[in-house]
Amino acid sequence: MKVLVIGSGGREHALVWKIAQSPLVTALIAAPGSAAIGTLATCVNIPVSDLDGLVDLARERTVDLVVIGPEIPLCDGLADKLRAIGIAVFGPSKAASMLETSKAFAKDFYARHNVPTARYGVFDDAVRAKAFLDEFSPPYVLKADGLAAGKGVVIPETREAAEAEIDAFLSGKFGDASRTLVIEEFMRGEEVSIFALCDGKTVLYCGAAQDHKRVGEGDTGPNTGGMGAYSPAPIATLALIDTVMKTIIEPTAAGLAAEGTPFQGVLFAGIMVTADGPKTVEFNIRFGDPECQVLMARIANDILPYLKAAATGHLDQMLPIDWSPEPAITVVMAAKGYPGDYSKGSVIEGVDAANALDGVHVFEAGTSRDAQGRRIAAGGRVLNVTATGESLHYAADRAYTAIDAINWPDGFCRRDIAWRALKTH
Numbered sequence: 001m002k003v004l005v006i007g008s009g010g011r012e013h014a015l016v017w018k019i020a021q022s023p024l025v026t027a028l029i030a031a032p033g034s035a036a037i038g039t040l041a042t043c044v045n046i047p048v049s050d051l052d053g054l055v056d057l058a059r060e061r062t063v064d065l066v067v068i069g070p071e072i073p074l075c076d077g078l079a080d081k082l083r084a085i086g087i088a089v090f091g092p093s094k095a096a097s098m099l100e101t102s103k104a105f106a107k108d109f110y111a112r113h114n115v116p117t118a119r120y121g122v123f124d125d126a127v128r129a130k131a132f133l134d135e136f137s138p139p140y141v142l143k144a145d146g147l148a149a150g151k152g153v154v155i156p157e158t159r160e161a162a163e164a165e166i167d168a169f170l171s172g173k174f175g176d177a178s179r180t181l182v183i184e185e186f187m188r189g190e191e192v193s194i195f196a197l198c199d200g201k202t203v204l205y206c207g208a209a210q211d212h213k214r215v216g217e218g219d220t221g222p223n224t225g226g227m228g229a230y231s232p233a234p235i236a237t238l239a240l241i242d243t244v245m246k247t248i249i250e251p252t253a254a255g256l257a258a259e260g261t262p263f264q265g266v267l268f269a270g271i272m273v274t275a276d277g278p279k280t281v282e283f284n285i286r287f288g289d290p291e292c293q294v295l296m297a298r299i300a301n302d303i304l305p306y307l308k309a310a311a312t313g314h315l316d317q318m319l320p321i322d323w324s325p326e327p328a329i330t331v332v333m334a335a336k337g338y339p340g341d342y343s344k345g346s347v348i349e350g351v352d353a354a355n356a357l358d359g360v361h362v363f364e365a366g367t368s369r370d371a372q373g374r375r376i377a378a379g380g381r382v383l384n385v386t387a388t389g390e391s392l393h394y395a396a397d398r399a400y401t402a403i404d405a406i407n408w409p410d411g412f413c414r415r416d417i418a419w420r421a422l423k424t425h
Helices: 010-019 051-060 073-077 078-084 103-112 126-135 159-170 238-258 291-298 304-312 351-355 392-405 419-424
Strands: 002-007 028-030 065-068 088-090 121-122 141-144 181-185 190-199 201-212 214-216 220-223 228-231 264-274 277-282 328-335 360-364 367-369 375-377 381-388
Touching: 002 010, 002 051, 010 028, 010 051, 010 291, 010 381, 028 051, 051 073, 051 078, 065 304, 073 078, 078 088, 088 159, 088 264, 088 304, 103 121, 103 181, 103 238, 103 277, 121 126, 126 159, 126 181, 159 181, 181 214, 190 238, 190 291, 190 304, 201 238, 201 291, 201 351, 201 367, 214 277, 228 291, 228 392, 238 264, 238 277, 291 328, 291 375, 291 381, 328 392, 351 392, 360 419, 392 419
Parallel strands: 002 028, 002 065, 065 088
Antiparallel strands: 121 181, 141 181, 190 201, 190 264, 201 228, 214 220, 228 328, 264 277, 328 381, 360 381, 367 375
16 A cells, blocks of 8 residues: 655654554655654655645655645645545545634534534624623633634633733734634543544544643643653543443534534543543644554554545444553753743763664654754754653653653653553552
8 A cells, every 4th residue: 555644743753653563554655754754754845734745745656545634724625625636635625624613603503413522602802802701700711712822722710811811822923824713612531532534434443542731740831742642541431431432422523524523533532630521722633743642552453444444435344442551751852941932952872772772663743854963943843752651650751761861961751651540540
């Protein structure tokens, strides 16, 4: 099978790494890929924004399956263009991608299909938005309607701070993404990510993980794209997973199909486990990053048949995914200053030594190579140090041992990834 993976980050590195293990692969291509991905696949330097170029590549290489990693090309309609020329795609249509593209659309969709979620309001007027704060007590949850690279959520602790943020959002704090604002009731509980493959009709459970969005230890500081993740998450019991599948994920997939936008790809449900049961925080329409890294490390099956079945409508013929009993953890090493301003170009040494450790794989999210072949930091989140072990404690020890083998003075990481689970085990 000829497979084309779209993207260049740590998530795509993990997907390529897992797909490359399949005996079904006859050719593996990535666009644009990266130097790290290039050790596993043939990279073609076409940016994810060049939809026509990507379609031409898929046609010219006569690929059997395209796996789209990041959300932007999905939201721009790449899957539609590929399906229009008869190429199987793991990834939803532009219309189905509205579930992530627009927080306002998503909240109204949940209401239409009785998917449990927090009370909310949608606003483009500051006066009405500030008046709506009367509905809740602090803290408040403010979300940019559009895509904001995982950073468009602010949780003010006071009414005064919330009103200031409303003005900032509607004045373009996140560009056009925050010209419309969603205000939600703050949900108390523990958050977990639940994944399911979907082929437009059938859904199949695809793992649970818990990530850490805040930049600082103890889950403090500003939100980021994700500073680490681990799987399995103790809070994701079999009973909880069953409830989430039946009350949230299956109704969402059925609702999308009923509205004429059947979903093919992976549904990524952000769930808050509250005293009143699980409620939807949000849906994403692609694998999480860095959750994908721990899921790929734990899936014991050949992943490729599952991706192809989701793309072609045959998930009903697939057995449940087989999971390794070994937990996995990934720790993000980021450039100092992230998620604010950070510099690029610093040299990273020791990654090969880290990769040589038992149970460790470093997925490269934001690196390039200089003329001497050295790794160079080229992004905010730069390395995803991923490890497995017979227990979560072992996996965490391996991950941090690997981090200590990496010499990158201009990088930092959190030293408490998986702290909730480690505290109770």
